[in-house]
Amino acid sequence: MTFTSKSTVTQVRYLDEDGNVVQPLPAWADDLDKLIEFYKNMVLVRTYDKKAIALQRTGQMGTYPSHLGAEAVGIGVGSAMAVDDVYVPYYRDMPTMMMRGATMTHNLLYWGGSERGSYFNRPDGQLSEDFPICVPIATQCTHATGVAGAFKLRGEKRVAVTAIGDGGTSKGDFLEALNCAGAWQLPCVFVINNNQWAISVPRAIQCGAPTLAQKAVGAGIPGVQVDGNDIVAVYDVMQKALERARSGKGATLVEAVSYRLSDHTTADDATRYRGSDEVNAAWKREPVKRLRQYLHNQGVWNEDKEVAWQNECNQKVQAAVDEYLALGKEPPESMFDYHFESLSEPLAGQREEMIAKAMRMQGGHNG
Amino acid sequence: MAKVCLIEAVNMALHHEMARDENVVCLGEDIGTNGGVFRATVGLKDKFGFKRVMDTPLAEGLIGGLSVGMASQGLRPVAEFQFQGFIFPAMEQIICQAARMRSRTRGRLTLPLVYRAPFGGFIHAPEHHSESVEALFAHVPGLRVVIPSSPARAYGLLLAAIRSNDPVMFFEPKRIYRTVKHEVEDNGVALPLDVAFILKPGTDITLVSWGASVNETLIAAEKLADEGISAEVIDLATIKPLDIDTILKSVRKTGRLCIVHEAAKSFGVGAEIAAQVSEQALWELKAPIGRVTGYDVTMPYYQNEKYYQIHPEDILLGVKKVMEQSA
């Protein structure tokens, strides 16, 4: 007997590097207001990203992972999802999380070293069911599979979506999640933010296959590669994957090919391991300029609008920063207060000890 | 003699052993071109080539298992995990495979390997970057757990770990990676494993600590001396197997014991030390054993981490409590 599974991957793309249309756009893209909305959000998260790095550099925030270059992936994914779907993010997912209701302030709190950053609502004001940022690589994928399993069990028409970096696809957790989602036909979408680098290790060292989308083959689910710098393509591919999941047809793996234009985090120095030629070339393909050019060409965006929107972004970001700084720190004993549903006696004793210690330290006698 | 900090001492030891023994190989995430996220492996790839200094795919289970396979062939892998908090995917390989191979095969297959990882908190790191879970590993039969507390001990203990024919977990206290510089001679002389070091002799109380907390313990001992309390300070260095003899000898002299560790209080290494001392020297104690430790809660994100951290004053208070409770 012979079993054949063809694995030909063609990258989906609508807009080229200069914002020119390379194939007829999907019908929904006739709605230029929608594209303007995408664009505005991409500029907003880029403005935020710059500010977050500045805050880290000036000691007002901790280590921060920039999403510079991945705006189309995040805004595309976040915009395509339904409000009551569940998103299971990884650490570089601020743009998607923002589209799902977590604010810039939440992101500042999280990277500013406060657990309050993970307490957020959905855009409709309901308490969010989305997961908090996941730092241990790839573990989030199995959670998304579990969430999707619950949806399927209960017959809910909801989808679990998760994202991961190219490096993360080397991990068992990712492949195990994919495998299970395929075997159980789960309503789940896996998004690879293939930004070419896992800290200093290039994509080629992670995997010998020509595309990461092909990892779907072994799991028996579709694998799609999309130009991650083209938000029209990202949104379109996501919509189809979500629709497929919602209609009971199962999971999809989406590989969004982009480029990490920044250092890995503010603790990293990318010049140690990659050349400026590569980075300069990547800047020519970046997602924000591309959509701006398209909107210009359509006559719905111009310099004045650009300047006005950038000012507004600066204001919005500054307002978030002000809010973050005004919030101050949570009381130290909060580390006990959310630990279990109720406090056991020994833990209550430790809580008292630590309050005494905090008062001592705040009195200036911290040894 | 060169003055080096702890991370540079680690680097020096790796350079030394790779040059001395061609079976020594290094593997891990970002250890090649980047020289490791903390720069522990800087220069190794240039000197020894990518065949001996390997950037692996991003997969800790793989790193754990690759090391087992390589070591079974007589290589001496020194594997880096980027943070102790990211070893967990490799736990199966470490616990179920590395720790048991010699025993299972009655010595036919042995695993001369070292798993290195920075650990511990209080550098304002993000979530999962601050764990101090040495007790998890110390609990597993078949593993050595080694924690240096200074550049000189990092150099000497790492050489010993690489030369050991058994698996060693080598945890580096990253809070003090760069804070102290000592003269360390690159002479290839290993320090003994399984031995605790007496850093300061004393007669009234024994203080046992390891890793970064040794520094606060020494500061506290100085302050106690000002108040007329003579503390003996022991750096445990090898957590497992535990050098209980050095501790017992000291406790028999001072009659009092206070254990200082950064990890959560319950079920930890401090508990083991207290148990062994109770078993063997209860009647020689003049006071109940004290512990100054982290709390039994998730390590808070960094806005509040300083309240979790052990400061010299906390040690002073812990010691005074023991002194007050003396019979």
Ligand SMILES: Cc1ncc(C[n+]2csc(CCOP(=O)(O)OP(=O)(O)O)c2C)c(N)n1
């Ligand atoms: C299990 C685990 N191992 C190591 C790390 C340290 N680490 C953080 S990000 C990173 C690289 C991830 O690269 P990739 O998956 O490509 O995602 P990207 O950061 O490029 O978006 C590493 C090794 C971690 N967070 N979790």
